[in-house]
Amino acid sequence: MISFTKRTAFTCVFMLIILSSAIPASCAASPDNSEMSAYIIDYMKAEYLDENLVHPARTELCAYARSYMGLDPLEEDDSVIKIATPNIVKAEAFYDYYVGIFSHLSNMPLMQMTSTGSLIGQTAESYEVSEDNTAWTFYIKDDMYWSDGRKVTPEDIEFTFQYIGTKIASSEWIGESLVSTSVSDEDNSVTFVFDQPYTNLNLEFATYNVIPKHIWENIDDPEGYTSSGPYVGCGPYYLEEINLDSAKLTYKKNPHWKGTEPNFENVEIHWFASDSVACMALESGSMDTYYRYANSYPYANVDELLETGDFDVDRQTSIGLTFMAFNLESEPLSDPAFRNAISYAVNYDEIITYDTNGYGQVPNKGFVPPGMDYYKNTDALEYNVNTAKSLIADAGYVDSDNNGIVEDSEGNDITLELLIRDGYDDTAKLMEEYLEDAGVDVEVTQVDSSTWFDRKDNYEYDLTLSGATPWGMLMHAGWGTGYLDNRRTGKGVLHILGDQEFLTLCDNILATTDQDELEQYASDMQDYYATEMPILPLYWKEVVTPYNKHFTGWHYNPLFGIYNLDTFLNVKQVAAA
Template identity: 30%
Template structure:
């Protein structure tokens, strides 16, 4: 049978309770006489209206660190799926899976997935895109990336019976396979890389040849500018924006200054809006408009490596959860308009969300729980030792380029010190931070927010972040948890799926492999000289709707 979209294939749905937050922010902004503009357009898969005037150049700010013209440069790669390297399918602005290079697909058992490709898609050098490129892309990932198994590990074999049909045979049924493919199955050009001995050292511009509406043009490292040009032969037609220029900044503060001066048309950070403490100054600028977006994500999470002693003790993790002043964090980081998640981790509004234990600030309870499990201050230095009298120093890693994480780390350190737990802060540059979290796992605790993709990948419900079978920041390797994941991946019956969704949230509340600190709506500012801005729940403002609908006001 051909898969019909019932609304279940993406787990994050509009959050009705967060609507009240959006209203609160609107009221706040109106009080200071700012007209708040919430922009939206029709689906990016319908007919598009590019307006009477095209946009010659759109300048976007970003704080990524880009070092070279290389497929594996982490900072540069963040623009692949946004601009150049589109895959078989993708997310539309509402988070639904829609066709891209594949015009249709079907499965009968969620184990054998057949995708039918368009016959008019070309690489940016004019070579036709075929099914072989998608088979090669998986092989390329296996050979060159450390995280390939967390994404493609369930693929048993790939068939390419003709140039425009690619078949993925899975080891186990996967109800959530489309969500994985919408992000992970980006095409890699076989005709470019097949003769490259070491792709990680291949800095030729040809390494960035893609399939999307924009093609890489130039990277000026000294100026910190990446330039992309519209691809005239893109199968949907040429976008309304001729050139997209990415201007790189050292930190969000200098990027916000550039926005104020009109040097950039919008700041862009993947899955994140601007920090609320920038908003008062931005509100004074009549040239800026704003979108308030239900992010369907968590602003920051305290990730706990449950594979490290003593954090492998769930009672210790529970005790730590009571040491955090969640209300204070909401006020400091969301201007009081965020939401405090339950111990069940997933945001309210997620498909089949259930109420779990409320996260509560109770220092006395935290201390009492720590005492009861034998974590006491034996030597009188103010910090607790383990039951076998060993000193504890928990390291907390954070991305030093994200000022909110650095500030939050300092606050978490203070909270834990108040109950006698010693925390050492370890701010890392972006590249080292993600290598530490994704690959090395050499951390006790880490601070990072979630994304729409991250909450939906794997078996959904944030499992991609949690389970060792995926990225596994929480390093959970538990047969009970894995059984829930297997059920979510294979179950088609909605009532039974609803029970499994409740089970996974109750598991989080009981085991506390991570502590969700807050969720919040995103604020995305933009230059009002253009209209047609659209926010996509996965891509953000760098999305097809914006590309095809943006025009001069």
């Protein structure tokens, strides 16, 4: 039953259709009469009959009406906030890696992380989990709308995870472990049941973008699908265009957004070929802020940017870090004593100075940074090349021919290949120098990212340098386990650990619902890292983010830095002082 108010409005708008149909098409500007009638009918059905269908927003209908009546359009809002990044988009594709990260703004995940690291709903209002952590129910916010006017439904959420779990390689674990799904229109919820406990599914679901079923159900190969846009989104903005020629992503206000109104009509992400070029763009004043996923503004450029007088910086301790990983199947790196010995060869203070310009901290053997839950203060890593040499000899590796290189059990000089990608050149040179000072020969091999992924997955290296992102430290069983568990796959995943002690700890963390048990398992995991040393942390770091002084309202969270919903709903321009 339509209420009196809705019925009256419905009748009035319907009369407009009748009147508009009587006007000769020659008197009307675009859209034509039939299109205008269709726009109005769809709008009425959605607004007054609560039908879930694609329809124009009120502002769009107003623009159509002005055009129809031959009136000048309203002045267009061209306000924009411009973000510089070295994260290069490689394809006109929604599932391009960095498009996916930037589109958290347009296709908001179910959950989000707060500035203190707690998890709250984003597309979801709230959630419930069963006692055994196998069944998770998410209650979807009732005022969420796609940018084409359709309402976000539990079926969209159900579809999203069924779809990516079978069609997106990095999300295959969802399809493999998901037993069943169900939706309830009555309480606007969707329930996922898994074949094993997932203690941190709420965290996992803070990273997967929600997609509209009515669009993507017609696309069979999402990773191969290309389009410059627009892409339908449900956030305060939608992705209007991917422009590879101008190296820019453009996000426009979602006309159907019901939440807090953003202060800017557009958000532009401009990517640059290198950090140095991105820094020049900020220094020139053409960009308003800088964002590099899981990384800081280049430390060496901070002072120069501040000297312009137009920027301030936000400093936050990161739970990400830089580390050196060992191929545990390769001798002598399979020997924990050897791994512990070479940890003393690294000049941590020097590498922090070179790599972070002092925005770093010497890590502990327990790997896990202080900002993580249940951090344990294990022994700090220490630089002492004489101790390194002594421990290498104690482990049975000696330089019998006095050529400066220690030998393996068969009398061969130990030469380790250090495999790196672009961006790790300077760190690799330091590591080469440090290890050779301790009597271990190192050959550095630099490859492109694709080759690095292939060789890493096939264990074709001895040592490699990599970085742990905040999400990487939290994923899987947390505390960095997602990088190491050999049952996992992924571009950044090293999957080098398969011993039963480690795997049992991971499974216990994933299964427990008891916080005291979780704290103990976290402690045990850090002790395991400190004793076995499967990876060598090189430094814990700060994230430095610059922003134009003429803008205020920036928010930071440990997972995605300043690139989060709170920032885009609150950032605004302020008058110059």
